[in-house]
Amino acid sequence: MEPDEHEALRRALGRTGAEGGPWVPVDFGCPDCRGVLYVAALGKRGWLSFRCRIGHAFAGDTLLAAKENQLEKALWDSLEVLDELVQLYQVLDGRRRANPTAPADPEYDRRIARALKHRRQLRRLIDGEGPAPVRARGSNDEEVS
Amino acid sequence: MNSVSLSPPRRDVILIGGSQGSIVGVRTLLAALPPKLPAAIGITLHRSPTFVSSLVSVFDTKSQLPVVEPGNGRLFEPGLVYLAPRDHHMVFRHGAVWLDRGPKHHFVRPAVDVMFESGSEQFGARVIGVLLSGNLSDGVAGLVAIKDRGGLSLAQEPSEAEAPSMPRNAVAFDDVDVVFPIATAARLLTNLVSGMAIEEAVASNGVHRLVPHQAAGERPQRN
Numbered sequence: 001m002e003p004d005e006h007e008a009l010r011r012a013l014g015r016t017g018a019e020g021g022p023w024v025p026v027d028f029g030c031p032d033c034r035g036v037l038y039v040a041a042l043g044k045r046g047w048l049s050f051r052c053r054i055g056h057a058f059a060g061d062t063l064l065a066a067k068e069n070q071l072e073k074a075l076w077d078s079l080e081v082l083d084e085l086v087q088l089y090q091v092l093d094g095r096r097r098a099n100p101t102a103p104a105d106p107e108y109d110r111r112i113a114r115a116l117k118h119r120r121q122l123r124r125l126i127d128g129e130g131p132a133p134v135r136a137r138g139s140n141d142e143e144v145s
Numbered sequence: 146m147n148s149v150s151l152s153p154p155r156r157d158v159i160l161i162g163g164s165q166g167s168i169v170g171v172r173t174l175l176a177a178l179p180p181k182l183p184a185a186i187g188i189t190l191h192r193s194p195t196f197v198s199s200l201v202s203v204f205d206t207k208s209q210l211p212v213v214e215p216g217n218g219r220l221f222e223p224g225l226v227y228l229a230p231r232d233h234h235m236v237f238r239h240g241a242v243w244l245d246r247g248p249k250h251h252f253v254r255p256a257v258d259v260m261f262e263s264g265s266e267q268f269g270a271r272v273i274g275v276l277l278s279g280n281l282s283d284g285v286a287g288l289v290a291i292k293d294r295g296g297l298s299l300a301q302e303p304s305e306a307e308a309p310s311m312p313r314n315a316v317a318f319d320d321v322d323v324v325f326p327i328a329t330a331a332r333l334l335t336n337l338v339s340g341m342a343i344e345e346a347v348a349s350n351g352v353h354r355l356v357p358h359q360a361a362g363e364r365p366q367r368n
Contacts, residue, residue, distance in 0.1 A: 041291035047318040055248035057258065059282040062251035062312075077175060134280075134310065 011100055023051065031057040031066035068131040075126050082119045154270040155182045156297065156337050157223065162257030162287070164191040164279025166307025168203065170327045171277070175208035175226060177331030184273075184338045186210070186226045187235060187242070189260040191253050191279065194232040201228055215242045229255035236263035251283045255338050257311075261287020270295030273337055275330070278306035280316040297343060299333070302326045325346050 011055060025040035030037050030052035037058075039050050049057040089112050096102045163170065167190055178186075192198060205212040205228070213219075214230040221242045223226065229235035233244035234255045250256035253290050257276070259286060264272050274291040276284045278301060286300045300321045304307035322343050325333055336346040 035287070042286055043292065043319060045318045045320075047285055047289055049286045052248075057248070057250040057256075057286070059251065059285060059314075060283050061310075062283065065281065066252060 002105070028063075028067075030054070030056050031058070031063070031070055033077070065131065071128065072126070075122060079119060079122050079126070082115050082122065086115045086119070089115070154295065156271055156273050158264060158268045158272045159184050159186045159275065159334060159338070160189045160264045160272060160291075161186070161277065162190070162261060162279075162284040162311075163188075163277030164257075164281075164283065164303075164311060166278030168200075169255040169313070170301060170306075170330075171217075172204060172207050173327050174330045174334075175210065175212070179331075179335060180209040180211070180224075182338060183223050183334060185221045185223050187221070187229070187237075188226060189229040189255045189257045190233055191257075191283070192229075192231050192255070193243055194254065197231070204228065215244070217244045218242070227240060229260065231255075234259040234263075234353065236260065238263075251281065253283060257284035258287040262290045265290040265294045265296060268296075272296035272334055273299060273334065275299045275301075275334075276312050276315045277301045277327075278308045279311035280308045281310055284311050285314045285318055288315050288321070292320050295338065296339040297322050299323045299325060299330075301330075313364065319325055 008064060016125075024039045026037050028037045029035065033052060035052040035054055035056075036070065037050050037052050039048060041047065041064050042049050048060045050060075050063050055104050086130070092103050093108045093112075096108075161171065161174075162267045164258070167257045167310075171188060171190070190200070192200065201212050201214055208226060210224065212226040212228055215235075217240050218228075221237060221240055227235065227242055230244065231245050232254055234250075236245050236259060246258070250258045257279075261272075261274050264274075265287070272291050272294070273298060274284075276288055276299070288300075288349050292298050298315065298319055298321045300312035300315040300319075300323075302324050303313040303316065305326055306312055307310065308367050312324070317322060322347075333346060337343065
């Protein structure tokens, strides 16, 4: 990295990890900006903190929540694109059929059928998905939050 | 025990963070804090970025100290309670409060961690960090920073918190000095600000509970 990048990164990340250890890049994208995420273990008990160069920050559990959100968004995005694909195929296919000189393309029908099937599967997947629930409180303090 | 005891550092910055379930705790605390308390108080509660809430008046009516949402650059002084406004992190520089629309932490702004870390950087051992009820774990990294620089770390008793996760994570991952029920918070903070050592204020070391209406030792210590 160029010296300027080092400095910018150091300022964005602020504190170092336990015993002055460095922030280590991890293989996840920042949920907020998709930049490179870094992790450090803070304090005596290694509290994990994730930060990106921009300055977005997450703890382990808030990163989980963000990634669950990201997953759901990605699934709905895929569903929406499938819808658009089906519509587009149907519109173009319709115009082709309306034009007697244009060749028919049976591949379009097959593609539409596959897309509709995948859309149904995706929708079932979305319905069955969901993050791990967190219990609010038990009868004693021993449960894991 | 040390034969020579150094007087504890001046503690005159109280920073309080909370999320779901913390409003009632803050109201109770502010109603009982003495108006001449020689400490500057900053509060960050998670709040909607767009809804112009009446949070200030919710607190101000019951508080013995006036509660304000500070403008940028307002001096950070005892006698006022500074509440982080919507959509801005509250940070400190040159003895003043600044509103920072920087990157969100944990997808929220204002974030407790940002206020805690900034306060720790500016005021070091003078800081008493207080983490109240809330989901997930905003504030834990900030409490670690406060302890790193010699400040004190306090967590609300998780079993009385509507959302125990934030204080519980603090207890698990930070060297929390005191776990306290809200009913005792004002007295505890007043004692700490007056210069009482933490040990004196809670009569033993490490993580422990102040139990109202019971003497220390009547109930077994729990972690």
